[in-house]
Amino acid sequence: MAVDAQEAESPIVYVVDDDQSIRESLEDLLASIGLRAATFASPKEFSQSERPDAPSCLVLDVRMPGVSGLEFQEELTRSGIRMSIIFITAHGDVPMSVKAMKAGAVDFLTKPFREQDLVDAIQNGLARDLARRRAERVQTELRRRYASLSDGEKEVMKLAVSGLLNKQIAAQLGLSEVTIKMRRGQVMRKMRADSFADLVRFYHRIDGSEEDVIELK
Structure with missing residues (x-):
């Protein structure tokens, strides 16, 4: 029909x-x-x-x-x-x-x-x-946002959501803490996360370990 x-x-x-x-x-x-x-x-x-x-x-x-x-x-x-x-x-x-x-x-x-x-x-x-x-x-949009991150920003995001502090991430990557703070800020902006809790949820939604309903802005 x-x-x-x-x-x-x-x-x-x-x-x-x-x-x-x-x-x-x-x-x-x-x-x-x-x-x-x-x-x-x-x-x-x-x-x-x-x-x-x-x-x-x-x-x-x-x-x-x-x-x-x-x-x-x-x-x-x-x-x-x-x-x-x-x-x-x-x-x-x-x-x-x-x-x-x-x-x-x-x-x-x-x-x-x-x-x-x-x-x-x-x-x-x-x-x-x-x-x-x-x-x-939601999944498609989150993957689009994630793809906009640089490799360095993705690395910082992964370590941050695992619970590491900025100084711990800096030590692990061999970078300054200032650089890590800048990259985290870029990650928050590009992922359009209002809070770190949002960022964690977004990350786990992207990797398939989170299935909660998420409303995006």
């Missing part, structure tokens, strides 16, 4: 189900709560579609001709496509649901399910995807 440019950032819910009546009913349900939907009869059809850069989630049928929903979940993971998935099925079982959830699914609903349960799962999926997208933007 075509997506208007004005809607590029509004959330979208993808529905992949080989049952046309299910696709149509879910599209009507989503429209009733103000969410746009894009529906597909198969994983292949979904994969070949153009998808806008917007918060999204995927409502995926488990049993379909050809590639199953669980197989498609694995395929998306291998392709590096990170997407919140809500499984729906008329023939679910516990091992199947456990496998889906372990692989990162938001929910696993057995037909017939309450519309509100699906709506709740979709809202949860969209919230997760929005948080993921924000975290990725």
